[in-house]
Amino acid sequence: MKPVVSGRVGAALAVLTGVLYFLAFPGMDLWPLAFAAMAPLFIAMRGASPKRALGLAWISGFTMTMLGFYWLLGMLQEFSGFPTALCLLFMSLLCGYQAGRIGILGWLYGRAERRGWPAELAYACAFAASEFLYPLLFPWYFGATLQRVPLLLQTADIGGPIFVGLVLIASSLFISEFVLARLEKRPWRRQALLIEGGLVLAAVLYGAVRIPMVDAEVAKAEKATVGLVQANMSLMGKRHDITEGLKRHLRMTQESNNKRPLDLVVWSETSVMRAIDESDVASAVPEYFSRRIGAPAIFGSVIVRPVTGAREYIAWNSAISTDKTGNVTGRYDKQFLVTFSEYIPFGDTFPILYEWSPNSGKFSPGTTIEPLPVSGHDVATIICYEDLSPGFVNAMFRHKNAQLLVNITNDAWFGDTIEPFQHLALSTLRAVEQRRYFVRSTNSGVSAVVDPVGRTIAQTKTFTETTLTEQVAWLHGTTLYRVLGNYPMWAVSLFSLYMAFFRRRRSEPTPLPTAET
Numbered sequence: 290m291k292p293v294v295s296g297r298v299g300a301a302l303a304v305l306t307g308v309l310y311f312l313a314f315p316g317m318d319l320w321p322l323a324f325a326a327m328a329p330l331f332i333a334m335r336g337a338s339p340k341r342a343l344g345l346a347w348i349s350g351f352t353m354t355m356l357g358f359y360w361l362l363g364m365l366q367e368f369s370g371f372p373t374a375l376c377l378l379f380m381s382l383l384c385g386y387q388a389g390r391i392g393i394l395g396w397l398y399g400r401a402e403r404r405g406w407p408a409e410l411a412y413a414c415a416f417a418a419s420e421f422l423y424p425l426l427f428p429w430y431f432g433a434t435l436q437r438v439p440l441l442l443q444t445a446d447i448g449g450p451i452f453v454g455l456v457l458i459a460s461s462l463f464i465s466e467f468v469l470a471r472l473e474k475r476p477w478r479r480q481a482l483l484i485e486g487g488l489v490l491a492a493v494l495y496g497a498v499r500i501p502m503v504d505a506e507v508a509k510a511e512k513a514t515v516g517l518v519q520a521n522m523s524l525m526g527k528r529h530d531i532t533e534g535l536k537r538h539l540r541m542t543q544e545s546n547n548k549r550p551l552d553l554v555v556w557s558e559t560s561v562m563r564a565i566d567e568s569d570v571a572s573a574v575p576e577y578f579s580r581r582i583g584a585p586a587i588f589g590s591v592i593v594r595p596v597t598g599a600r601e602y603i604a605w606n607s608a609i610s611t612d613k614t615g616n617v618t619g620r621y622d623k624q625f626l627v628t629f630s631e632y633i634p635f636g637d638t639f640p641i642l643y644e645w646s647p648n649s650g651k652f653s654p655g656t657t658i659e660p661l662p663v664s665g666h667d668v669a670t671i672i673c674y675e676d677l678s679p680g681f682v683n684a685m686f687r688h689k690n691a692q693l694l695v696n697i698t699n700d701a702w703f704g705d706t707i708e709p710f711q712h713l714a715l716s717t718l719r720a721v722e723q724r725r726y727f728v729r730s731t732n733s734g735v736s737a738v739v740d741p742v743g744r745t746i747a748q749t750k751t752f753t754e755t756t757l758t759e760q761v762a763w764l765h766g767t768t769l770y771r772v773l774g775n776y777p778m779w780a781v782s783l784f785s786l787y788m789a790f791f792r793r794r795r796s797e798p799t800p801l802p803t804a805e806t
Contacts, residue, residue: 299334331461334395344395353391360706415785428674430451432454439500446721450722456489459484527732560588608672620661670695672697676712680774722768733752736757
């Protein structure tokens with residue numbers, strides 16, 4: 290089969306997909322473009338060799354990541370001290386790697402099409418496999434483009450964010466059929482249009498049914514008033530004056546509690562900058578500040594344990610819960626640490642690495658996924674970009690059926706860019722997957738409360754000192770995604786790999802009977 294479009298046209302279409310993908314993503318918020326974003330790439334790859342399909346898909350991914358992760362350049366310039374040209378090189382290398390996810394999509398699709406599999410089926414399965422299997426440094430999912438369309442987010446409680454993205458793939462394939470029919474000078478394939486349009490319609494109907502059902506469960510559930518504090522401490526300010534951040538959090542919490550009694554207070558990641566010795570947590574936290582909060586609380590802190598050798602100490606990026614009297618009730622340690630920023634790979638085994646890189650963090654990952662207890666309820670608590678991992682959050686809820694999901698983070702690293710809005714959008718799907726209220730407290734924004742159908746019922750502006758108070762519900766139900774986990778995605782991914790390496794078996798036509806028989 291020959292390519293449908295020429296080389297230059299195909300490359301232009303690949304770039305167009307990257308641009309549309311970026312514009313549709315939260316931060317730019319032109320979400321209707323998501324329904325057509327993947328169509329140009331499919332048209333460009335139609336009939337292309339696996340090698341060319343890989344190249345075209347990588348071009349799309351590189352375009353999208355260079356635009357979508359533009360904030361990396363400013364972050365590298367500010368914190369590395371390297372010249373702009375070198376920072377741009379590092380950014381390009383990172384985005385080139387991230388673009389490999391879309392490249393793998395193209396390669397799987399190109400091989401499957403050459404082996405006789407239906408192009409639309411190959412494209413959809415390759416999309417799911419690439420989103421599921423390809424490891425990313427900064428995770429993202431195409432389905433997050435629908436953050437502002439809760440009606441179409443509801444399939445996340447069946448198959449996570451990839452199921453939401455597959456609805457958009459079906460839409461792009463639907464649009465592509467009209468274009469390809471004209472380019473190939475053939476009639477529309479009605480069966481393909483019915484399947485693709487039917488999948489989008491099924492997602493709409495599912496959302497229309499599920500949203501009222503979840504809302505009815507919320508209406509019957511026990512309620513709580515949660516207060517978030519966004520202290521807006523600068524990155525260096527947090528370190529240079531560790532008492533100022535605590536003063537702000539206490540003052541703003543007391544002001545909120547005076548206006549409306551709070552059942553839970555949530556502060557951001559490392560909101561308590563003073564390092565606390567692990568052996569002294571239970572006594573030091575109440576004495577230091579928690580008795581003055583006046584309500585049950587969850588806050589971020591650094592816990593340390595002195596050790597001998599070059600490392601000197603072990604630290605944990607932790608979330609601590611306290612009761613209304615200020616007594617410590619629980620602790621969760623962050624498990625997904627940022628490489629070289631929070632830890633050095635193999636640093637535990639070879640402590641001398643910390644002598645070679647003295648500015649690297651000395652944090653260790655946590656070992657438990659127990660929820661934090663709050664007034665007789667369980668709260669699943671995650672730190673920073675752990676909220677971007679649907680599988681990890683799902684494992685927490687499968688371990689214990691928590692009634693609320695809380696995230697504490699600090700996105701001040703990325704400056705006044707669209708990154709905090711991208712982060713919020715990507716994490717919003719965790720609320721739908723688990724059918725829980727999702728409470729997110731950040732140092733500099735965007736702090737938010739998301740309901741169990743994915744509606745952002747309140748959020749803050751970035752880089753403002755503010756508080757947020759909202760009512761949430763303690764919920765107890767489960768979801769199909771929690772039960773099935775990633776097994777459906779494993780099945781789809783393995784099928785995509787099968788199509789990439791094995792030809793489609795076509796049934797032989799039954800011979801017509803002859804006069805002799």
